[in-house]
Amino acid sequence: MQEVFVLFYAFAKVGIFGFGGGHSIIPLIQVEVVSNYKWLTIGEFTDALAMANSLPGPITTKMSLLVGYKTAGITGALAGLLGLLFPSSILMLILTTFYLKYKDLAAVKGLLKGIRPVVIALLALVVYSIFPSSVNSWHTALIAVGAFCLIAFLNVHPALLIVGAAIVGMVFYR
Numbered sequence: 001m002q003e004v005f006v007l008f009y010a011f012a013k014v015g016i017f018g019f020g021g022g023h024s025i026i027p028l029i030q031v032e033v034v035s036n037y038k039w040l041t042i043g044e045f046t047d048a049l050a051m052a053n054s055l056p057g058p059i060t061t062k063m064s065l066l067v068g069y070k071t072a073g074i075t076g077a078l079a080g081l082l083g084l085l086f087p088s089s090i091l092m093l094i095l096t097t098f099y100l101k102y103k104d105l106a107a108v109k110g111l112l113k114g115i116r117p118v119v120i121a122l123l124a125l126v127v128y129s130i131f132p133s134s135v136n137s138w139h140t141a142l143i144a145v146g147a148f149c150l151i152a153f154l155n156v157h158p159a160l161l162i163v164g165a166a167i168v169g170m171v172f173y174r
Contacts (some may be wrong), residue, residue, distance in 0.1 A: 027126050
């Protein structure tokens with residue numbers, strides 16, 4: 001039962017301190033899950049991230065459910081999800097009230113402008129930390145570069161690339 005409270009607490013920290021949206025919160029989840037509590041190895045975390053990215057919906061909720069379930073079953077999954085969502089939901093309601101009232105103030109505009117580069121740094125950190133376990137040969141590098149180019153320059157939907165990469169993986173990496 002203690003593990004359930006620890007899961008709630010770990011994901012509540014992520015929910016409170018996670019700024020910038022889904023993918024920018026991944027480093028915070030990684031710290032809690034891999035470094036602090038060792039619920040997953042970096043390889044397991046990378047696999048969980050790949051699975052979560054291949055399904056619809058917010059990535060952080062799927063990660064909290066996966067980690068919670070692996071750690072403490074259904075109860076753990078619920079604790080992780082509630083821990084993630086409760087604090088940020090309450091804070092969002094409060095913030096929305098103030099944002100709608102003060103959004104045109106220079107201080108508020110400056111605050112948001114200052115936070116954006118940190119979000120980019122957090123995203124870069126995720127790529128840096130999972131790169132060695134994800135792109136470990138010339139052909140996986142080719143898949144990564146190809147996927148990036150197809151999304152960035154040809155506007156191919158990411159879901160199509162995920163399905164395509166899954167098929168390539170099943171055929172060539174058994």
